Amino acid sequence: MTHSMQLHQVNQDMQQCIQNCLDCHSVCLNTVTYCLQQGKDHADAKHIALMLDCAEICQTSANFMLRSSALHMRTCGVCAEVCNMCAMDCQRFANDAQMQDCADTCRRCAETCREMSMAAV
Amino acid sequence: MTHSMQLHQVNQDMQQCIQNCLDCHSVCLNTVTYCLQQGKDHADAKHIALMLDCAEICQTSANFMLRSSALHMRTCGVCAEVCNMCAMDCQRFANDAQMQDCADTCRRCAETCREMSMAAV
Amino acid sequence: MTHSMQLHQVNQDMQQCIQNCLDCHSVCLNTVTYCLQQGKDHADAKHIALMLDCAEICQTSANFMLRSSALHMRTCGVCAEVCNMCAMDCQRFANDAQMQDCADTCRRCAETCREMSMAAV
Amino acid sequence: MTHSMQLHQVNQDMQQCIQNCLDCHSVCLNTVTYCLQQGKDHADAKHIALMLDCAEICQTSANFMLRSSALHMRTCGVCAEVCNMCAMDCQRFANDAQMQDCADTCRRCAETCREMSMAAV
Numbered sequence A, B, C, D: 001m002t003h004s005m006q007l008h009q010v011n012q013d014m015q016q017c018i019q020n021c022l023d024c025h026s027v028c029l030n031t032v033t034y035c036l037q038q039g040k041d042h043a044d045a046k047h048i049a050l051m052l053d054c055a056e057i058c059q060t061s062a063n064f065m066l067r068s069s070a071l072h073m074r075t076c077g078v079c080a081e082v083c084n085m086c087a088m089d090c091q092r093f094a095n096d097a098q099m100q101d102c103a104d105t106c107r108r109c110a111e112t113c114r115e116m117s118m119a120a121v
Helices: A012-038 A045-066 A072-091 A097-118 B012-038 B045-066 B072-091 B097-118 C012-038 C045-066 C072-091 C097-118 D012-038 D045-066 D072-091 D097-118
Strands: none
Touching: A012 A045, A012 A072, A012 A097, A012 C045, A012 D012, A012 D045, A045 A072, A045 A097, A045 B045, A045 C012, A045 D012, A072 A097, A072 B072, B012 B045, B012 B072, B012 B097, B012 C012, B012 C045, B012 D045, B045 B072, B045 B097, B045 C012, B045 D012, B072 B097, C012 C045, C012 C072, C012 C097, C045 C072, C045 C097, C045 D045, C072 C097, C072 D072, D012 D045, D012 D072, D012 D097, D045 D072, D045 D097, D072 D097
16 A cells, blocks of 8 residues: 555554565466466466465455454454465475565565454554 | 255254355344434444455355365364354344344354364364 | 345346356356365366355355445456366366366356356446 | 555556555445434435445546556546545534545545646646
8 A cells, every 4th residue: 555545543563564465466477477377387287276275265354354344353363374384385496586575475474464363453 | 055955065053154155154144234324323434344255255265165175174264253243243233133233143153163174174 | 045035136147146156156166175085186286276266256246246335247258267277177077067067157257257247237 | 555566567556546545435434324314414425425336436536647647537527526525525524633634635536637637748
């Protein structure tokens, strides 16, 4: 999000988590196209499906937080799991900057989502 | 879904669960408009937010199953929880056919999602 | 949708169009997984991207109609275009039942969406 | 998006448009909750529906661009229209910082989406 953005009923920790979810969603969706163009291992069906899963649950989790939903803790919990799996699946591609960027973004998202999922209500 | 539809790697139980998620998504989104038009208690911020949450997690869960994702068990688990809460929030409106339909649809979706979330992989 | 479903402010033509959009969304997303598993031409980057585009705009168009949005005519217009392109891209795969089913479903969705996009308000 | 983010096959103009779509999606969804809490005119059914429409088409347009889809010009065209209507609907609420922020964000998104929709392929 643009830095100056003020969100209603969203504190600083949550705003950072929303940002990480949106970043992870963007990079995963963009990397799917990159992987399909690379072909071979990059275009493996399970790898692509995992990146699509990750992009979607990140979007859903961001939306729950943007709505100030009490249930965001539950979507953030699943999101942290999916992002961790996606990070591991992406970091296998050593010497590939796009994949390493994707893995880093997934890991950052997983960390803030895990914290969000364990926060006191 | 139209009855004759054949989905790849989707067994009968999963196809029923996808259908229930799509139905629940459709009814919740449609009922949001109904509630906003009714106003007062129907348009309470938390009630509308819960129906939007329910519509979105149902869509996400359906999409995970349509992709044959191994992680659908996790999204179905959250979906069952959200649907149950939404069903309870809707059934409060006695003598209101749209709200009772919405509650019934949420409950059906919650049941199949719970089973899906506990299935052996 | 389950046959008995009653939607608020949705007439029969629109309910059929919503159903066709949801069917098209489901089949396209499911066929992406099938195509990635088949590999080669099936997994071509542009083909997969087009099916993901089609799945997403179908979902968006269905949601605009479910909300009784006045702007559904505009999303249905784009949806008809994308579905037609996706149908042509899928029907190239002769003797492949999943691809032909996908093409048929896209074509049915394109037809009702085109009508919806030209309806008098 | 975080500033350093490098997207595959996304030039600077498109990256700005994606950012504006994501910002507009975030602010609209967040403002729906604000409006429902304010009640009265803020919670008018058509106003809420328009903000939900705007949030959704922004997300869809961003996703088309993130996938480097050739069809992003069409979704950006609809997005520009919806954002303009949403901006006008929000700016009616004078002396309301959240609504004016939302209107400004919608207008910025409409401008870049309109340019994107007219770009030579």
